[in-house]
Amino acid sequence: MSSGIAQGVRKQLRYAKQAGLGAIAATTGGSILRRTQSTLDLNKTSYQATEIRSDYQVADFRLGTRSVAGDISGELSPGTYADLIAGVLRSPFAAGVTTGAQTTIAASAVAPHFTRTAGSFLADGFKVGDVIRASGFTHASNNNTNFMLVDVEDEAMTVVQLNGPVGIATEVSGGNVTLAVAGKKAIIPSSGFADTYFTFEHWFSDIAQSEVFTDCKVSQLDLSLPATGMSTIKAAVMGLNMQTGQAAYFTAPAPETTSGILAAVNGVVLSGGKPAGIVTGATLTVNGTLTTGAVVGSNVMPDVFDGTIKVSGQITAYFQDAKLRDQFVNETESSLSFAMTTSNAPNADFLAFTLPRIKVSSAKKDDGEKGLSLTIPFTALKNIAGGAGTASDATTVSFQDSLA
Structure with a gap:
């Protein structure tokens, strides 16, 4: 009981x-x-009487x-x-920003790790500190991995991987690649x-x-x-x-x-x-x-x-x-x-x-x-x-x- x-x-x-x-x-x-x-x-606020009384109370x-x-x-x-x-x-x-599917994005094992020959990462709205994920690369290790942006330029971005050293495989442009800020942001x-x-x-x-x-x-x-x-x-x-x-x-x-x-x-x-x-x-x-x-x-x-x-x-x-x-x-x-x-x-x-x-x-x-x-x-x-x-x-x- x-x-x-x-x-x-x-x-x-x-x-x-x-x-x-x-x-x-x-x-x-x-x-x-x-x-x-x-x-x-x-x-609740409280109030106590402060009057002076003959009974002292x-x-x-x-x-x-x-x-x-x-x-x-x-x-x-x-x-x-x-x-x-x-x-x-x-x-x-x-929702975070995205490049949308692009055929001009390449990956590199050394910085800058993501580059493009058309469009602008800055115009898209990517910011230093954003965590991004990629999709559409041929190498599976480049896709669906958390990368934090440490440098963003119009046609280049440098990253660090959240868990472990950066493991990006070099890959030329040509595929339908999307880079996107994962999840949502609030400022x-x-x-x-x-x-x-x-x-x-x-x-x-x-x-x-x-x-x-x-x-x-x-x-x-x-x-x-x-x-x-x-x-x-x-x-x-x-x-x-x-x-x-x-x-x-x-x-x-x-x-x-x-x-x-x-x-x-x-x-x-x-x-x-x-x-x-x-x-x-x-x-x-x-x-x-x-x-x-x-x-x-x-x-x-x-x-x-x-x-x-x-x-x-x-x-x-x-x-x-x-x-x-x-x-x-x-x-x-x-x-x-x-x-x-x-x-x-x-x-x-x-x-x-x-x-x-x-x-x-x-x-x-x-x-x-x-x-x-x-x-x-x-x-x-x-x-x-x-x-x-x-x-x-x-x-x-x-x-x-x-x-x-």
Whole structure:
């Protein structure tokens, strides 16, 4: 016989996007979201009387404005958190660019690895940090393999392979070859921002209790990429209200995704378009600086207000040479690209992100009877030199998800 106490393994986190502010998501169309923890909860401001009384006691205490806050934590996997990532970026994921089938594309075992004699990779929209896959080559090893772009020109692209050394076989043009950005990408746009609200539900099936959190936005994302162990994500959420019930709100939600969990040991890290040395860890924070505000006559706030999107992070790496240190010493701007895969397969599912313009704020070294490490915190800035016809996006950060 059950103890009647709610258990975490029987709790489900469910969610769906809303049509807009004040429009709770429909009961159909929800999804179960994978998690290691979800701490969403209703909060209320409180007020205690401050009057000075002859009986020396407090005579009143009131509860005020309602709000929702908490974190959704999980182990990072392709496709699983795409909606939350897009929410904080204020832009949806969109299909990656492609050359379309071309007879003028050739492959080479040495850089540049892909060339063409007609058309333009830059005009097509390929960017440094994009992960691409090819199809249509005669050599099977050239097809359906994850390659990250490290250099893009009109008629040439240089790549690194996500899992292992580049294994491209030289092949002349002539076949119907297609190069395409795998999956979908999302960036912080320069205009046309999406205002994405979510409805989240905690369903406690063992005690038949539902808590539904409405008008929620993702206020911050924190990614952690350790050298050992699983990569993790934490999404901070802010919302306006909660409703309760004794039956699940979302009926027949889609099951959890089944994609593999990402580990930073499988993948690539580039600094300035080149391998970033021996990196031992990395973190990334995307902070939407959201705010709320109380009003007279209602115990529910009117909205969750957007702020400037601020992106920062940190990498740690073994101290091998002056490259990373001197980015700080000389205040040299650089770029960072990360890609993590779910396995060692050539076409493994992945999540990648690129920061086309960063500045390093320090370069501290540790000490001891071990390999010495550098700690490199950085701030990402909008890449005002990027955009159409260039090799980088006009944004602060871009994400690419093979299963978005």
